[in-house]
Amino acid sequence: MxxxxxxxxxxxxxxxxxxxxxxxxxxxxxxxxxxxxxxxxxxxxxxxxxxxxxxxxxxxxxxxxxxxxxxxxxxxxxxxxxxxxxxxxxxxxxxxxxxxxxxxxxxxxxxxxxxxxxxxxxxxxxxxxxxxxxxxxxxxxxxxxxxxxxxxxxxxxxxxxxxxxxxxxxxxxELAERRRIEHVLRQSEAELERRVARRTSELKQSQERLRSLASELTLTEERERRRLAGELHDYLAQLLVLGRIKLQQIHQQISDQRAAAALKEVDQIFHDSLDYTRSVMAELAPPMLQEFGLASALCWLAERMRTHGLTVEVITQAVMPKPVEDHTVLLFQSVRELLFNVVKHAGTSQATVTVGCTPKGELEVTVEDRGCGFDPASVAMGHAGGQLKQFGLFSVRERMEAMGGCMMIESTPGCGSRIVLRVPCDPPEQAPDGAANRAAAHDDAGESKVPVIPLGQRPARVLLVDDHAMVREGLRRVLEHYDDLTVVGEAADGWEALEAMRSVRPDVVVMDVNMPRLDGIAATTRIKQEMPNMAVIGLSVVNTESMQEAMRAAGAAAFVSKECAASELYQAIQTALSPPACNGGARNGVTEPDR
Structure with missing residues (x-):
């Protein structure tokens, strides 16, 4: 009612x-x-x-x-x-x-x-x-x-x-009237041509506006997806991680078996929620695209396409030009649409994506399959592949042309398809002066106020770096239970971490990866350049293999997922501070859980 x-x-x-x-x-x-x-x-x-x-x-x-x-x-x-x-x-x-x-x-x-x-x-x-x-x-x-x-x-x-x-x-x-009519006809034809030319110009302008609007709509959608993924990472995921840390701390203090079992069930709920949050974040905005660029994002996409029954091989050149940021987003979206076209229409389970550079310095991405193929002319005329396929190829072509690039289609029925996307790139950046980019050298004797005492005769000094105060507090509470560790400082981003490192001289830095201003990967690189023997432990909600490899390449001794920090962080610190790590031979593997 x-x-x-x-x-x-x-x-x-x-x-x-x-x-x-x-x-x-x-x-x-x-x-x-x-x-x-x-x-x-x-x-x-x-x-x-x-x-x-x-x-x-x-x-x-x-x-x-x-x-x-x-x-x-x-x-x-x-x-x-x-x-x-x-x-x-x-x-x-x-x-x-x-x-x-x-x-x-x-x-x-x-x-x-x-x-x-x-x-x-x-x-x-x-x-x-x-x-x-x-x-x-x-x-x-x-x-x-x-x-x-x-x-x-x-x-x-x-x-x-x-x-x-x-x-x-x-x-x-009437012959005389004929001359007059011919003159009228010439005037009429001229007027008609003028009108046709004006209408053609108007249609071209309208097409350009529609093309620009389509590209802007795609970019707006991607920005909103990134914003939502950022909200999930910065708030929901951090709260779930903090909840797991606190549950694991409580679990260590409870002897009652039923209470411990109930806590374990709650912890599993937090674990499943965090996995689902990561999945949603990846679907909204692939972290590989934001953190490591187009090539890594395409490798991530290839793994995701396996769930749709398509095996994708990604081939990249060693050195590639860097496209404009917005172009990277549109290229990634276009390749994803082309791969889904292969899944829906090609009748094959394999495809190849090749990323390279043309002699003119353009970025070239090729999507190739050995499926059933189609007639490009028929698709252009609207007679093949269905409306969805036509619209997908049309949309990709419009994006490429809006970026100043192009799309080329090579396909024959029964012989597969080859679609090439080309976009212009930014001019190569001037290599910055190494001295200007490197942190200024500091006199250890003049700046450090920390007494020089061998590590075995005092607690190890730990610097916590994370842009979320709640997570830093949770990590501090985890480490306070160990007598051989002491937290000597905190920092909210990479720049603060560098300053804190120079002032408090920690033995180990627990470094979050995703942070504003200067992220954990760049900060770790700078720390290892300035203090090669400093032990760094990577920490992140996103624990993909690519993220771990990036932290290892930057010089981190280990990588720990935030949700496992309560059970694994202490062992990772102990391993990083072992003699091989202190002598410059840091172990670059992920710390195994100490169950």
């Missing part, structure tokens, strides 16, 4: 809302959030299919729907909206929804989906959906105007044809 209409006064923007929700309190919360976002909601609530269909014929600006009601669902409501041909923005607001179901709703036409415990983004999502609707209406209006112009042009051409036929009949009888 519909709730009474809420008519609040004084709000700057009236918003007519149909809420599909079986809990009136949740509907009230949504309306309250809309008021906070600057809207004046005028809303009705329904919870059955009959009531929804009754209200669907009325005028609403947006529909908010719970994912699942006792007798109804968001999917059913969305199907009714689309069956009527309505373009009303449809936003799913749910307490719990699976990723696959959310993607299915978005593909079915939903504008967005939100979790009920994240309603602070509701106003932004509504504005975005309304803006998208407005843009679609403008685009439709532009298409209608273009159609009317074409019809008018055809009508004028038809009328002109009639005039010409009448003129030809007159020319048979």
């Amino acid at each position: 519909a709730a009474p209409v809420n008519e609040s006064d004084g709000m700057p923007e009236i918003l007519r809302v149909l809420i599909v929700e079986d809990e009136e309190s949740d509907a009230e919360l949504a309306a309250r959030e809309l008021r906070r976002a600057g809207f004046q909601p005028v809303w009705n609530r329904v919870e059955t299919e009959e009531a929804f269909l009754e209200h669907l014929g009325r005028s609403y600006d947006v529909i908010l729907s719970d994912n699942r009601l006792p007798q109804f669902s968001a999917a059913q409501a969305l199907s009714h909206v689309r069956a009527l041909g309505s373009d009303i923005p449809f936003v799913v607001v749910s307490a719990a929804i699976g990723e696959e179901q959310a993607v299915a709703l978005l593909r079915a036409g939903a504008a967005d989906y939100l979790m009920k415990d994240r309603l602070s983004r509701l106003g932004e999502a509504i504005r975005h959906a309304l803006e998208q609707k407005r843009l679609r209406e403008q685009a439709q209006a532009a298409q209608d105007a273009l159609r009317r112009l074409n019809e008018e042009l055809e009508r004028r051409i038809a009328e002109r044809t009639v005039e010409l036929e009448q003129a030809n009949r007159s020319l048979a009888h």
Whole structure:
């Protein structure tokens, strides 16, 4: 049964809302959030299919729907909206929804989906959906105007044809009139050519604007994905890591078997949540692309494609030009789309991605397969591969041309396909002066206030480096339980770590990898240049093999996942401070868990 209409006064923007929700309190919360976002909601609530269909014929600006009601669902409501041909923005607001179901709703036409415990983004999502609707209406209006112009042009051409036929009949009888008509025809042709040239120019400009818009939309989507991945890494993942550290500390102090078993179950929940968070972060913004560039990201993508039944070989040159940052994102997205095209249409389980440099200094990426192939001319004309494949190749071509590059297609039915992407690159950077880039040398005797006492006769001095204060505090509490260790300082980024290292002279630095300003990899490189015998332990939420190899290459003695810090960090420090590590032969393996 519909709730009474809420008519609040004084709000700057009236918003007519149909809420599909079986809990009136949740509907009230949504309306309250809309008021906070600057809207004046005028809303009705329904919870059955009959009531929804009754209200669907009325005028609403947006529909908010719970994912699942006792007798109804968001999917059913969305199907009714689309069956009527309505373009009303449809936003799913749910307490719990699976990723696959959310993607299915978005593909079915939903504008967005939100979790009920994240309603602070509701106003932004509504504005975005309304803006998208407005843009679609403008685009439709532009298409209608273009159609009317074409019809008018055809009508004028038809009328002109009639005039010409009448003129030809007159020319048979009057030679003098023929000269006059020929003059009129020349003028008409000139005018027509001028109009065609003007229209051609307008169409080219429109095409360039659409191409630029498509590229910007892709970049905007990627920036938003990076922002979301950053939020997950900087907050949710760190909280989960800290929770695991504290649980492991509590577990060491509890002797009751039932309590210990319960804590172990909770720890497993934290572990699974952290794995899922890492997976979502990787899907939103592959860390390889941000941290190590296009080649590493393509290797990561090749591993991911195995889950779709496609084995991808990645071949890269030893030295490659560096593309513009935005170009890197678009290239990665384009290669991913081409590989999914191979999965869907090529009928093969193998593909090759080659990354290299052209003689002109352009970056060249080639995606090749030995599948069923296709006719490039037929695809260009819209007769092969289906609409999705045509749109994918068209989208990739538009991206390349917007970047000043190009896409070339080589394919023959039955003989596989070879698609080449080329983009210009930045000019090579001038190698910086080594003295300017290297940390200034410091006089150990003049700056260090630490008494020179052999390591075996005093506790080992530890410097904690992490941009999250909560994690530093958790690590400090872990290490405080050991009498042979003492935490002598903390730093929130790589630059602070360098300063702290010079002032407190630690024996070992526990270094987070992902940090602002100067990350852990660069900071470790600088530390090892300045103090080769300094032991560094890498630490990160993202514990991929590439991340571990990068820290080892920078000089780290070991790498420990943050979630295992409570059980593994102490042993890693002891191993790093063993005589082989102190004599410059640091062990570059990942510390095995001390269970």
